[in-house]
Amino acid sequence: LRVTTFGESHGPAIGCVVDGCPPGIALAPEDFRRDLDRRATGKTRHTSARREADDIEILSGVYEGVTTGTPIGLLIRNTDARSQDYSRIAEQFRPGHADYTYWQKYGIRDPRGGGRSSARETTMRVAAGVIAKKWLAERHGVRIQGWLSQLGTVTPAATDLGVVEGNPFFWPDAAQVPELEAYMDALRKSGDSVGARVDVVAEGVPPGWGAPIYGKLDAELAAALMSINAVKGVEIGDGFASVAQTGSEHRDVASPAGFESNHAGGVLGGISSGQDLRCSVAFKPTSSLRLPTDGVDIHGNVVEIVTTGRHDPCVGIRAIPICEAMVALVLMDQAMRHRAQCGDVGDVAPRIPAKKR
Numbered sequence: 001l002r003v004t005t006f007g008e009s010h011g012p013a014i015g016c017v018v019d020g021c022p023p024g025i026a027l028a029p030e031d032f033r034r035d036l037d038r039r040a041t042g043k044t045r046h047t048s049a050r051r052e053a054d055d056i057e058i059l060s061g062v063y064e065g066v067t068t069g070t071p072i073g074l075l076i077r078n079t080d081a082r083s084q085d086y087s088r089i090a091e092q093f094r095p096g097h098a099d100y101t102y103w104q105k106y107g108i109r110d111p112r113g114g115g116r117s118s119a120r121e122t123t124m125r126v127a128a129g130v131i132a133k134k135w136l137a138e139r140h141g142v143r144i145q146g147w148l149s150q151l152g153t154v155t156p157a158a159t160d161l162g163v164v165e166g167n168p169f170f171w172p173d174a175a176q177v178p179e180l181e182a183y184m185d186a187l188r189k190s191g192d193s194v195g196a197r198v199d200v201v202a203e204g205v206p207p208g209w210g211a212p213i214y215g216k217l218d219a220e221l222a223a224a225l226m227s228i229n230a231v232k233g234v235e236i237g238d239g240f241a242s243v244a245q246t247g248s249e250h251r252d253v254a255s256p257a258g259f260e261s262n263h264a265g266g267v268l269g270g271i272s273s274g275q276d277l278r279c280s281v282a283f284k285p286t287s288s289l290r291l292p293t294d295g296v297d298i299h300g301n302v303v304e305i306v307t308t309g310r311h312d313p314c315v316g317i318r319a320i321p322i323c324e325a326m327v328a329l330v331l332m333d334q335a336m337r338h339r340a341q342c343g344d345v346g347d348v349a350p351r352i353p354a355k356k357r
């Protein structure tokens with residue numbers, strides 16, 4: 001499976017090509033609605049005010065409502081760009097932003113909304129991920145759910161995944177939502193931004209997906225999640241907390257009745273164990289701030305930098321479906337590679353049941 005995206009935040013359209021998808025999957029524009037809406041701006045006061053319909057056009061790879069096996073081309077037209085918001089900073093480098101590195105690399109850049117470095121690019125990852133989620137659910141019974149597991153300094157007091165879709169923060173503790181509202185209102189008024197952590201669990205992944213050295217499942221998940229704009233860290237299972245654990249704490253002891261823990265996050269030696277796959281992703285605070293700061297422009301002059309317009313005080317809030325999509329795409333790709341090499345060999349071995357939450 002190969003996915004590429006194209007388009008700029010303020011260009012005429014954004015799109016993607018999903019190549020290598022199996023034939024025979026029912027696919028219609030309505031399939032994309034839920035996840036595109038979960039990611040979209042303009043839904044609550046806590047995200048950017050830009051309003052895009054995000055209506056998908058299926059350009060290729062689908063005939064009479066099912067995939068044909070040929071490249072699937074998806075397109076969304078941009079309808080609410082306000083490029084004048086960027087005229088003041090078109091020749092400036094926002095501190096902490098890709099403005100500087102794009103300029104150093106290419107000697108030219110599209111400053112309107114950051115072009116490719118915009119969160120807008122992630123729309124098409126979510127669209128591609130819808131196809132992978134659908135195939136994984138129908139073919140293998142895999143379910144993928146993400147949630148916000150930290151917002152700035154706030155962490156959930158409880159984790160109830162049943163409430164995640166019922167609040168604008170994808171937060172697993174409904175009692176804390178008023179606290180988050182107040183936190184975000186104060187942050188927005190201050191003109192600053194904050195980072196976030198997103199957790200994703202994939203349930204129902206069978207043992208055997210991945211590879212021992214080249215193409216490890218965890219390595220490919222890390223690369224895919226790290227490729228999302230604004231991501232600064234990825235953990236699998238206990239991740240960096242493993243550093244302070246002893247071996248006797250970390251090992252996931254099993255009996256025929258099931259695993260007793262899941263510190264490994266569902267991957268052993270680069271291959272899925274059949275336990276829940278657990279990923280955690282760190283998003284940096286966005287760098288488009290209306291708080292003034294000194295910086296430099298493309299001529300090397302010291303300038304005052306202020307970014308006006310519509311921006312996310314915490315881009316991580318919208319990142320749940322994006323992370324889910326990247327996990328789904330990696331899993332679909334690995335599932336097809338596993339079947340190509342091993343056929344159904346993984347289905348005959350006795351299985352240790354996954355730890356129940």
Ligand code: EPS
Pocket residue numbers: 009040041048049050052080081082085112113114117118119120121123288309310311312
């Ligand atoms: C973004 C700035 C805002 C966001 C945008 C990401 O847009 P604009 O450039 O029009 O001010 O709305 O996100 C999206 C449009 C989206 O669909 O995610 C930025 O600076 O990255």
